[in-house]
Amino acid sequence: MKSKIHEYQKRNIKNMSKKALVIIALSITILSCNKPATVVKEVKTAYVDTSVLMKEYTEAKDLEAKYKAKSEEKGRQLDAEIARFKQEAAGFQAQAQANGQAWAQQKGAELQKREQQLSYAQQALSQELQQESGKEMDSLVSGVKKFIKTYGKENGYTYIYGTGDAASILYAEDKYDITKLIIKALNDKYKAAAPKDEKAVAKK
Template identity: 55%
Template sequence: MKKLLFIALTFAILSCNKQEGSEGIKTAYVDTEKLMKEHQHAIDIENKYKVKSEEMGRELETEAKQFQADYESALRQAQAKGPQWAQQKAAELQEREQRLNMKQQSMYKEIQDASNEELDSLVKDIKLYIKDYGKKNNYDYVYGTGLTSPSILYAKDSYDITDELVKLLNEKYKPTEDTKTAEKEEVKK
């Protein structure tokens, strides 16, 4: 009786551990860092916000130069107009400098938030695309590697489908007028 129970238990354990042979599993991986560097949509997003950042930077630079000129002018006038005027002007300039710093921080946060939102949306779309690609091409697993999602420490290069996905995603991507304008701005420089 114990022997029969032992055989039944062994059979149950072995049947639970039955695994598909390695030749039956189809896997691949994507270098996510490379994908984001070479996917035209990601490049366009980066360029778009780089141009916006430079535009805002020029605006702030103009205000900063005006502030510097006003500061130097106040320094020259301080002795002639007396300590009370100098104190009042210093407080005025300090408040103006704080507003300028807050404006700079606000502008850069606005750009960063908008960029992150657009990139997050792109990453979601890419994940869905890879999922559909995996299903369509009968992959059991598609892994990600790179700095953003390191889930592979080693894989044969023959399993790398990054270049194929970059090509397909770039073929699928249609730039908008916004990104075309950003590209033209970038070329002008």
């Protein structure tokens, strides 16, 4: 009698264990179903060749042309003074023989002093133009970076890399190159912001 009771208890425990395993398995399945699926975001990348961009960006070309003209304009007077100095220096030897040693020493010292002054004037003009153009170029580059950042956000890019003279990317497939798209967008924006009189000249 005792053995029958013992066997019945064993069967009961075994059945209870099976039921417990089934309940646990069902619970895990339900929890798995209720867990939200992880959304894998697409990593959209591209790159811009910054050296090409700066060559073809209209504002950058206009800035370069502006300072080239400014350099020519400010350097014109200085070039005239340098030309006069060269003429005097070329005739100095013949005049020195005619006017004597005392005159030659005095005139030679004057020419040397003028040569130094002209050299300093050239350096000062070059530094002035470099500082002015450098400030404007820094402002332009900063604007381009902001534009690309906004462009990336609006067009769903995860990363937009830069290649060119100061780049860290050594290789990228051509299909990821959006340089032309950025140049067109920047040029369109620059053209739209240009004053009306400049637009009229551009049409001519």
